[in-house]
Amino acid sequence: MNISVQLHNIAGRLGGKPAYYFMDQASTYAELDAAVTRFASGLEQLGIKKGDHIAVLLGNSPHFIISLYGALRLGATVIPINPVYTEDEISFILLNGDVKAVVCLDLMMPLAEKMQKHLPEVQQFIICESGQGGGSNAGGMTDKMKAFADVVSIGSPNYEGPDLGEDDTAIILYTSGTTGKPKGAMLTHRNLFSNAQDVADYLKINEDDRVVTALPMFHVFCLTVVLNAPLMNGGTLLIVPRFSPKEIFRLAKKYEPTVFAGVPTMYNFLYQYPEGDAEDMKSLRLCISGGASLPVALLENFEKKFNVAVSEGYGLSEASPVTCFNPLDRPRKAGSIGRSIVNVENKVVSELGEEVTPGEVGELIVRGPNVMKGYYKMPEETAAAIREGWLYTGDLARMDEEGYFYIVDRKKELILVGGYNVYPREVEEVLYSHPDVVEVAVLGVPDPNFGEAVRSFVVSKNPALTEEDLISYCREHLAKYKVPNSIEFLAELPKNTTGKILRRALRKQVLQQS
Numbered sequence: 001m002n003i004s005v006q007l008h009n010i011a012g013r014l015g016g017k018p019a020y021y022f023m024d025q026a027s028t029y030a031e032l033d034a035a036v037t038r039f040a041s042g043l044e045q046l047g048i049k050k051g052d053h054i055a056v057l058l059g060n061s062p063h064f065i066i067s068l069y070g071a072l073r074l075g076a077t078v079i080p081i082n083p084v085y086t087e088d089e090i091s092f093i094l095l096n097g098d099v100k101a102v103v104c105l106d107l108m109m110p111l112a113e114k115m116q117k118h119l120p121e122v123q124q125f126i127i128c129e130s131g132q133g134g135g136s137n138a139g140g141m142t143d144k145m146k147a148f149a150d151v152v153s154i155g156s157p158n159y160e161g162p163d164l165g166e167d168d169t170a171i172i173l174y175t176s177g178t179t180g181k182p183k184g185a186m187l188t189h190r191n192l193f194s195n196a197q198d199v200a201d202y203l204k205i206n207e208d209d210r211v212v213t214a215l216p217m218f219h220v221f222c223l224t225v226v227l228n229a230p231l232m233n234g235g236t237l238l239i240v241p242r243f244s245p246k247e248i249f250r251l252a253k254k255y256e257p258t259v260f261a262g263v264p265t266m267y268n269f270l271y272q273y274p275e276g277d278a279e280d281m282k283s284l285r286l287c288i289s290g291g292a293s294l295p296v297a298l299l300e301n302f303e304k305k306f307n308v309a310v311s312e313g314y315g316l317s318e319a320s321p322v323t324c325f326n327p328l329d330r331p332r333k334a335g336s337i338g339r340s341i342v343n344v345e346n347k348v349v350s351e352l353g354e355e356v357t358p359g360e361v362g363e364l365i366v367r368g369p370n371v372m373k374g375y376y377k378m379p380e381e382t383a384a385a386i387r388e389g390w391l392y393t394g395d396l397a398r399m400d401e402e403g404y405f406y407i408v409d410r411k412k413e414l415i416l417v418g419g420y421n422v423y424p425r426e427v428e429e430v431l432y433s434h435p436d437v438v439e440v441a442v443l444g445v446p447d448p449n450f451g452e453a454v455r456s457f458v459v460s461k462n463p464a465l466t467e468e469d470l471i472s473y474c475r476e477h478l479a480k481y482k483v484p485n486s487i488e489f490l491a492e493l494p495k496n497t498t499g500k501i502l503r504r505a506l507r508k509q510v511l512q513q514s
Contacts, residue, residue: 001166001193002072002164002166002170002189002192002193003069003072003170003189003192003193003196003228003231003232004036004069004070004072004073004161005073006193006231006232007029007032007033007036007069007231007232008033008036008037008073010029010231010232010233010234011029011030011032011033013234014029014207014234015028015029015030015033016028016029016030017029017207017234017236018236019031019032019231019236019237020032020062020065020213020236020237020238020239021236021237021238021239021255022061022062022239022241023241024254027062029234032062032065032066032069034157035062035066035070035152036065036066036069036070036073037070037073037155037156037157037158037159038070038152038153038154038155038156038157038159039066039067039070039071039151039152039155040070040071040073040074040155040159040161041154041155041156041159042070042150042151042152042153042154042155043070043071043074043076043101043151043155044074044159045154045155046101046124046146046151047123047124048071048074048076048100048101048124049074049075049076050074050075050076050162050164051075051076051077051168052076052077052100052101053076053077053078053079053097053098053099053100053101053172054067054071054076054077054078054079054099054100054101054102054103055078055079055080055081055093055094055097055099055101055102055103056068056071056078056079056080056081056102056103056104056218057081057082057083057090057102057103057104057105057108058083058103058104058105058128058217058218059083059105059216059217059218059241059242060213060214060216060217060222060239060240060241060242061128061217061239061241062239063103063105063128063148064217064218065217065227065231066152067103067126067148068080068217072170072189073159073161074161074162075161075162075164075168077169077170077171077172078170078171078172079093079097079099079171079172079173079174079184080171080173080217080218080219080223081093081174081218082216082218082219082497083104083105083108083218084497087111087114090111090115091115091118091119092181092182093174093182093184094115094119094122095119095121096181096184096376096377097172097174097184097376098121099119099121099122100121100122100123100124101122101123101124101125101126102115102122102124102125102126103126103128103148104125104126104127104128105127105128105130106127106128106129106130107130109127109141109145112125112127112145113142116142116144122144123144124144124145124146125144125145125146126145126146126147126148126151127141127145127146127147127148128148129147129148129149164189165189166188166189166190166193167188167189167190167373168188168189169186169187169188169373170187170188170189170191170192171186171187171192171223172184172185172186172187172376173185173187173220173317175317175318183375183376183378183381184375184376184377184378185317185318185372185374185375185376186372186373186374186375186376187320187372187373188372188373190369191320191369191370191371191372191373192224192228192320193232194320194343194368194369194370195224195319195320195321195322195369195370196224196228196229196232197229197232198322198341198342198343198344198370199224199225199229199322199325199341200229200230200232200233201342202325202327202328202341202342203225203229203259203286203288203311203325203328204328205229205230205233205235205259206233206234206235207233207234207235208235208258209230209233209235209236209258209259210235210236210237210238210255210256210257210258210259211226211230211235211236211237211238211257211258211259211260211261212226212238212240212248212251212252212257212259212260212261213226213227213237213238213239213240214240214243214248214260214261214262214266215243215261215262215263215266215291215498216497216498219291219497219498220315220316220317220320220321221261221263221290221291221315221321221498222261224315224320224321224322225261225288225290225313225322226261230259235259238251238255238257243262243266243269243499245269245270245273245276246273246275248260248270249273249275249276249277249280252280252281252283252284253280256283257283257284258283258284258285258286259284259285259286259287259288260284260286260287260288261287261288261289261290262287262288262289262499263289263290263291263292263498263499263500264289264291264292264293264294264295264298264499265439265495265499265500265501266499267287267289267294267298267299267302267310268298268438268439270302270306271298271301271302271305272438272461276305276306278305278306278307281306281307281308282307284306284308285308286308286309286311286328287302287308287309287310287311288310288311288312288313288325289310289311289312289313290312290313290314290315290322291498291499291500292500292501293312293407293425294310294312295428295429295432295433295440296334296335296429296432296433297429297432297433298432299312299334299335300334309332310332311325311326311328311332311338312325312326312332312336312337312338313325313326313337313338314337314338314405314407316393316395317372318371318372318385318391318393319344319366319368319370319371319372319391319393320370320371320372321370322341322344322370323340323341323344323346323366323368323370324337324338324339324340324341324344324346324405325337325338325339325341326338326339326404327339333400333404335406335429336400336404336405336406337397337404337405337406337407338404338405339402339403339404339405340403340405343368343369343370344366344367344368344369344370345366345367345368346364346365346366346399346405347364347365347399348360348361348362348363348364348365348397348398348399348405349362349363349365350362350363351363353387358398358399358400358401359398359399359400359401360398361396361397361398361408362396362397362398363392363393363394363395363396363397363411364393364395364396364397364405364407365390365391365392365393366390366391366393367389367390367391371386371389371391372386372391374386394410394411394412395407395408395409395410395411396408396409396410396411396414396423407425408423408425408426409423409424409425409426413443413444413503414444415442415443415444415452415454416444416451416452417444417447417450417451417452417453417454417481417482418449418450418451418481420481420482422444422454422481422482424441424442424443424444424454425442426478426482427442427454427456427474427478427482427484428440428441428442428456430473430474430477430478431456431458431470431473431474433477434470434473436460436461436462436465437458437459437460437461437465437470438459438460438461439458439459439492439493439501440456440457440458440459441456441457441493441501441503441506442454442455442456442457442484443455443457443503443506443507443510445510447485450481453485453486454482454483454484454485455484455485455486455487455488455510456470456484456486456487456488457487457488457490457493457506458470458487458488458489458490459489459490459491459492459493460489465489467486467487467489470484470487471483471484471487493506494506
């Protein structure tokens, strides 16, 4: 079984039900499945075959879903790429990923033309209409370019595709590459199907759910939790091309969604939105947070304002991604990523790989059918990440007596002040609890006396708030060595397209100032 076959099965049972709404237009499961089938067949007629690699450079749209499920039905391997990446970043992934075909918007045609010269291995560019100029009828289409609509139109409605093995590579997700070049995590059909099904079961996602799809589809959090899990169970997606609080509240009023998933910055924007009203969110039965740790103060403020529970979970690309979620059948624990989902094991280990006692901090490791087969063309990195069947996440965590896990921080983000461990998240939690603080990021900077010092970057809604005000506030709640020795106020914090705060950009800023 794989997610594309499951989509076909759902279409056979719920063909007339809306699979998604996009730009206020509905498309049924039967229509979606027919487009997926034709696109898979059309790809084959262009010379794409089972095992070939196809890059998808698209934002949130029906084009993305049809490309993903169509390529998987053909047996091709999909490589989702953030379309706002630079030319160098995209070129690296296309070359390293041995990509044979690219699906992209017409707005990227100039880039596609340049890539034809530098990347001869890419045999086909499939161009999607953006509605913003360009497109399949515009000039500039070369022999290597085909319009998305034309690929669908030439496909057979009766195409069935080849037999696929559960260990065949379905997707290669290139990690963000905070150190060195990004690595391609190879996820199999079994990885994707098992995690989507387990997440859907754990969160009780069903055909009555309407799920706000505002996270980027090319990101694994959205891919599994907000796209695959609902479609596998007959839910309806409310596709948001680009996140904005105004659009979320508009959708909430019109379509009465039952599930919202986002990263902490999205929750912060929704909470701070002046026109946001609890009445607009009354249809939500569940909010899901992931991608980064959700500050406890923000979680509690959001829940109080909108009267909806936020269930925090945890995952990473190499695990398809979900390993933990707060259970829905009991009160969630603030600050916790929850317990292991069904079929997945998590444990906390020491530097020697030995399980530590509850409450003790160590590295979180994961085992289950969701764990990747390895990094593409990187056997040494694969061997370092997966040992005796366990995936080493690089995250520091602790587990309580009831089996709830808490992320302490990234192993590489640990700050050593005079030999004492300082976890950035602990300092961030304190700063977030200040009523005038909107966003925070904490990192370690070189210090001649203590090795490292704590520096904080803060976005405040009160222009009168001073550095000394916040340092004094931290002294009331933190041990002396954990208190920031400097606080810099910014208009906004740098973020990636998923809304995750970019610590490396702040670190680069610090280096430039020194």
